[in-house]
Amino acid sequence: MPHEGRDSSARRNCVAVVGATGAVGRELLGILAARGVPREQVRAIASANSVGTSIKYGDGSVRVLGLDAASFAGCRLAVFAADAQTSRRSAPIAVAAGAVVIDNSSAFRLDPGVPLIVPEVNADALETGTKPPRGIVANPNCTTIILVTALEPLRRAFGIGAIDIATYQAVSGAGAAAIDELLDTTRRALGIESHRSDAHVSIFPEPCAFNVFSHDSAVNPATGVNGEEQKVIAETRKIWNTPTLRITPICVRVPVLRAHTEAITVTLSEPATEHDVRAALAAGKGLQLVDDRAANRFPTPRNADGRDDILVGRLRPDPGEMPDTQGRHRRWCLLACGDQLRKGAALNAVQIAEGLGVLPRLGVLPETQILHSPAPV
Amino acid sequence: MPHEGRDSSARRNCVAVVGATGAVGRELLGILAARGVPREQVRAIASANSVGTSIKYGDGSVRVLGLDAASFAGCRLAVFAADAQTSRRSAPIAVAAGAVVIDNSSAFRLDPGVPLIVPEVNADALETGTKPPRGIVANPNCTTIILVTALEPLRRAFGIGAIDIATYQAVSGAGAAAIDELLDTTRRALGIESHRSDAHVSIFPEPCAFNVFSHDSAVNPATGVNGEEQKVIAETRKIWNTPTLRITPICVRVPVLRAHTEAITVTLSEPATEHDVRAALAAGKGLQLVDDRAANRFPTPRNADGRDDILVGRLRPDPGEMPDTQGRHRRWCLLACGDQLRKGAALNAVQIAEGLGVLPRLGVLPETQILHSPAPV
Numbered sequence: 001m002p003h004e005g006r007d008s009s010a011r012r013n014c015v016a017v018v019g020a021t022g023a024v025g026r027e028l029l030g031i032l033a034a035r036g037v038p039r040e041q042v043r044a045i046a047s048a049n050s051v052g053t054s055i056k057y058g059d060g061s062v063r064v065l066g067l068d069a070a071s072f073a074g075c076r077l078a079v080f081a082a083d084a085q086t087s088r089r090s091a092p093i094a095v096a097a098g099a100v101v102i103d104n105s106s107a108f109r110l111d112p113g114v115p116l117i118v119p120e121v122n123a124d125a126l127e128t129g130t131k132p133p134r135g136i137v138a139n140p141n142c143t144t145i146i147l148v149t150a151l152e153p154l155r156r157a158f159g160i161g162a163i164d165i166a167t168y169q170a171v172s173g174a175g176a177a178a179i180d181e182l183l184d185t186t187r188r189a190l191g192i193e194s195h196r197s198d199a200h201v202s203i204f205p206e207p208c209a210f211n212v213f214s215h216d217s218a219v220n221p222a223t224g225v226n227g228e229e230q231k232v233i234a235e236t237r238k239i240w241n242t243p244t245l246r247i248t249p250i251c252v253r254v255p256v257l258r259a260h261t262e263a264i265t266v267t268l269s270e271p272a273t274e275h276d277v278r279a280a281l282a283a284g285k286g287l288q289l290v291d292d293r294a295a296n297r298f299p300t301p302r303n304a305d306g307r308d309d310i311l312v313g314r315l316r317p318d319p320g321e322m323p324d325t326q327g328r329h330r331r332w333c334l335l336a337c338g339d340q341l342r343k344g345a346a347l348n349a350v351q352i353a354e355g356l357g358v359l360p361r362l363g364v365l366p367e368t369q370i371l372h373s374p375a376p377v
Numbered sequence: 378m379p380h381e382g383r384d385s386s387a388r389r390n391c392v393a394v395v396g397a398t399g400a401v402g403r404e405l406l407g408i409l410a411a412r413g414v415p416r417e418q419v420r421a422i423a424s425a426n427s428v429g430t431s432i433k434y435g436d437g438s439v440r441v442l443g444l445d446a447a448s449f450a451g452c453r454l455a456v457f458a459a460d461a462q463t464s465r466r467s468a469p470i471a472v473a474a475g476a477v478v479i480d481n482s483s484a485f486r487l488d489p490g491v492p493l494i495v496p497e498v499n500a501d502a503l504e505t506g507t508k509p510p511r512g513i514v515a516n517p518n519c520t521t522i523i524l525v526t527a528l529e530p531l532r533r534a535f536g537i538g539a540i541d542i543a544t545y546q547a548v549s550g551a552g553a554a555a556i557d558e559l560l561d562t563t564r565r566a567l568g569i570e571s572h573r574s575d576a577h578v579s580i581f582p583e584p585c586a587f588n589v590f591s592h593d594s595a596v597n598p599a600t601g602v603n604g605e606e607q608k609v610i611a612e613t614r615k616i617w618n619t620p621t622l623r624i625t626p627i628c629v630r631v632p633v634l635r636a637h638t639e640a641i642t643v644t645l646s647e648p649a650t651e652h653d654v655r656a657a658l659a660a661g662k663g664l665q666l667v668d669d670r671a672a673n674r675f676p677t678p679r680n681a682d683g684r685d686d687i688l689v690g691r692l693r694p695d696p697g698e699m700p701d702t703q704g705r706h707r708r709w710c711l712l713a714c715g716d717q718l719r720k721g722a723a724l725n726a727v728q729i730a731e732g733l734g735v736l737p738r739l740g741v742l743p744e745t746q747i748l749h750s751p752a753p754v
Contacts, residue, residue: 162697166543166640168589168631182587187567190560205673210559212545212631212638213677214691214712219670224693224710226673233696246697250640250710254545254589254631261589263543263627263640293596296582296603300590314591316601319610320539320623333601333627335591 012076013041015359016099018090019082020044020055020064023176024104027346028079033058035350037359045071072097077358079349080104095135100358102137102349109138109235116238118145119351120286121152128357137352142344143167143228143251144235146260149310149343150336153284154277155240159269161330162246165232167215168254168261170301171208172340174216178203179257185209186255208255215251226251259301260344262336265318271328274317286343287312287336304337308347311337389453390418392736393476395467396459397421397432397441400553401481404723405456410435412727414736422448449474454735456726457481472512477735479514479726486515486612493615495522496728497663498529505734514729519721520544520605520628521612523637526687526720527713530661531654532617536646538707539623542609544592545631545638547678548585549717551593555580556634562586563632585632592628603628636678637721639713642695648705651694663720664689664713681714685724688714 015037019025025046032042044055044062054061065071067090072078078094080087080103087107094101108114115125116138126132140148151160171178181202186209187193206213217227225233228251237243254261272280281289290299291313299311317323318331338344353359392414396402402423409419421432421439431438442448444467449455455471457464457480464484471478485491492502493515503509517525528537548555558579563586564570583590594604602610605628614620631638649657658666667676668690676688694700695708715721730736 164541164625164642166627168545168629183567186563190564190567190569192567192569206677207679210632210634211677211679212633212714214673214675216673219673221670223696224670224691225696229696246695248541248642248695248697248708248710250543250642250691250712252545252638252640252712255587255633256589257587261629263629265541265625265627293598293601296591296593296596298591300583300588302584302588314601314627318623318625319600319602319606320625331625333625335627335629337589 012074012098014043014075015041016043016045016072016075016078016094018045018067018078018080018086018094021046021050022081023172023179023341024081024345026055026176027341028081028349029055029057029062031342031346031350035359043071043075069093069097072099075099077102077353079353081345081349091136100131100135100137100353100356102139102352104139104345104349106141106231108136109140109231110238111138114138116140116235117352117355118148118239118348119355120284121148122239123355126352126355128355132356137356139345139349139352140235140239141228141231142173142260142338142340143169143232143249143262144239145344145348146262146310146336146338147232147264148236148239149286149338150262150264150312150334151266153280153287154266154268154332157276157280158272160240160242160245160266161269162248162267163236164248164265166250166263167252168256168263168301169215169228169251170256170258170260170340171204171253172258173260174203178208182208182255182257204253208253210255212252212254215253217251256301257305258339258341259304259337260340261299261301263333264336265331265333268330268332271324271330273326273328274315277332278315281312281315286310289313289315291315299335299337301337304339306342307339308343310343389451389475391420391452392418393420393422393449393452393455393471395422395444395455395457395463395471398423398427399458400549400556400718401458401722403432403553404718405458405726406432406434406439408719408723408727412736420448420452446470446474449476452476454479454730456730458722458726468513477508477512477514477730477733479516479729481516481722481726483518483608485513486517486608487615488515491515493517493612494729494732495525495616495725496732497661498525499616500732503729503732505732509733514733516722516726516729517612517616518605518608519550519637519715519717520546520609520626520639521616522721522725523639523687523713523715524609524641525613525616526663526715527639527641527689527711528643530657530664531643531645531709534653534657535649537617537619537622537643538646539625539644540613541625541642543627543640544629545633545640545678546592546605546628547633547635547637547717548581548630549635550637551580555585559585559632559634581630585630587632589629589631592630594628633678634682635716635718636681636714637717638676638678640710641713642708642710645707645709648701648707650703650705651692654709655692658689658692661689663687666690666692668692676712676714678714681716683719684716685720687720
């Protein structure tokens with residue numbers, strides 16, 4: 001029996017969002033509001049300097065609470081959208097208070113006792129209505145989520161032998177302040193005055209306006225691999241349970257606000273025709289094929305912005321590989337774009353919660369019946 | 378004997394720049410001026426609607442001439458920086474007038490009778506003082522130039538078995554109007570009014586402000602490969618004389634003004650240690666190693682902008698490949714950045730001309746002695 005905290009008598013309807021004032025936190029609140037979770041059941045939790053302020057929730061707002069055990073009272077779900085240190089320290093407190101934790105940080109992702117979930121890929125690693133072993137489920141890194149969602153239909157149909165991936169990552173992955181930095185430095189690059197008092201402070205090691213730079217996560221001095229690349233490798237292997245899969249990532253930031261793009265060359269285990277590869281992708285879950293060669297229209301981060309689905313397209317066999325006698329190829333190139341803050345973070349966490357049964361699926365709130373049926377016209 | 382044109386009596390000192398008002402044309406004029414070619418020896422040639430206007434040259438300006446045989450009178454060199462159709466039509470006219478043509482378009486690049494040259498790589502395909510067979514030398518595509526310059530030291534030391542490349546291409550490759558479009562649409566995305574009368578006209582199939590999109594060259598409906606990717610494959614194979622080398626490109630535009638970035642995974646023919654790979658790159662021609670893992674400083678297009686050298690860095694062995702017993706790897710990841718308008722176009726053309734002996738090398742003008750020695754202090 002999990003420890004229920006001080007308020008075990010209260011009905012466990014509440015949802016806590018830790019890091020509610022951050023970019024992912026705000027996105028989470030937006031998704032919860034859109035799904036009809038009532039304001040009274042939301043606990044927006046943030047760091048000390050935000051406590052007591054209000055934050056937008058649906059058409060209204062909620063007060064920001066501090067990060068302590070009392071804030072988790074009555075919560076059956078706590079989504080953490082803060083840094084790894086906060087998750088390591090406070091996720092056990094939320095679990096002790098009776099909540100299931102879905103953690104968006106890297107703190108528990110590689111913990112063998114913590115499931116790492118992308119619902120379209122490995123929902124079967126969770127059991128609806130059953131608490132995960134340690135009370136925690138980890139949400140993968142955004143780049144990983146987009147990659148495995150895009151390739152899952154190919155993995156199921158043909159198997160995957162290797163992945164080469166170069167990323168075009170939006171600044172939003174570095175948080176809300178990074179979005180402000182891109183907008184502000186772009187204004188200044190265009191000769192427009194800055195109104196920010198902290199315009200001299202930079203989140204990134206390089207200017208981000210009209211520039212491209214190697215991902216800002218720390219680079220391992222021995223291997224030369226950066227943190228983002230290491231996450232993509234380790235997390236993809238864990239999610240697919242393929243501990244030796246060859247994944248070669250080159251992670252790069254681009255001056256885009258919130259959706260990530262990935263240029264992928266995937267080597268299939270079994271060769272396939274273009275017809276079969278397209279059919280597999282078209283039937284995939286959580287993605288949409290955007291592939292108009294004549295009009296030169298393919299996935300873009302602008303078009304992925306605000307969408308739940310991953311956009312996949314620019315599909316073609318590697319021109320450097322000869323087809324086999326049946327016209328089949330092993331190596332395929334494609335582009336995938338996904339909203340880093342939605343499917344790459346907040347939405348995936350919400351989908352995990354729905355899969356666990358700790359958050360009612362969209363439009364269905366069995367315990368409290370908050371949503372009204374539309375009035376007959 | 379080449380046909381000398383109507384002015385065979387004139388001294389052949391002049392340099393014609395066809396497409397002088399375009400982005401590459403202006404860059405060419407800047408490089409010629411910086412190298413001390415006097416204004417009187419420059420023929421700036423452009424399309425009919427620019428004829429008679431003036432264009433900046435060094436501290437002064439030159440008049441724009443029309444594209445006809447008379448404009449090439451007295452020219453020993455004509456650099457074409459226009460579209461392929463213009464080159465196909467007018468390069469033979471310039472050759473007939475006695476000039477050596479260096480063509481920046483794709484018109485002649487794959488012509489077996491036309492050398493395709495990156496001086497750091499295959500200058501030996503030209504002979505100084507000897508006219509090329511058809512009077513024409515082709516300048517490769519910018520993406521190709523950056524790729525082969527960056528990898529040439531590795532090819533010479535270890536051989537190259539395969540290349541995977543994803544590009545982050547500046548809008549400047551689509552011309553001066555594309556630079557205006559990026560600046561203008563970015564202003565509008567920031568809510569600042571546009572002053573362009575043609576603000577509704579777009580060069581690209583997708584918005585370029587805060588966006589990323591598959592390269593705007595036409596996509597082959599059968600293969601799915603776009604024009605830019607096809608150029609990289611075919612031109613790299615021709616320059617290196619490796620007609621079956623496996624090159625897998627994914628070409629993408631990013632909101633950067635003028636320098637291109639390439640994320641490259643190269644498979645060497647012979648495995649090598651990191652020490653040896655670094656030593657080879659450090660001794661390479663036309664490039665500079667930028668690789669500070671502790672400070673997370675690597676090549677960026679901002680830092681490559683305006684530079685002659687290609688910046689190379691973020692070098693590391695593919696983390697998906699186990700080293701051999703001597704700690705050597707075949708697969709290496711790296712980033713390369715190069716100014717698309719300089720080394721990727723104008724500078725490479727000037728270097729070819731210098732190699733041919735039709736343009737004096739920097740600071741040495743044997744025929745006219747324009748440059749004065751610095752006065753003794």
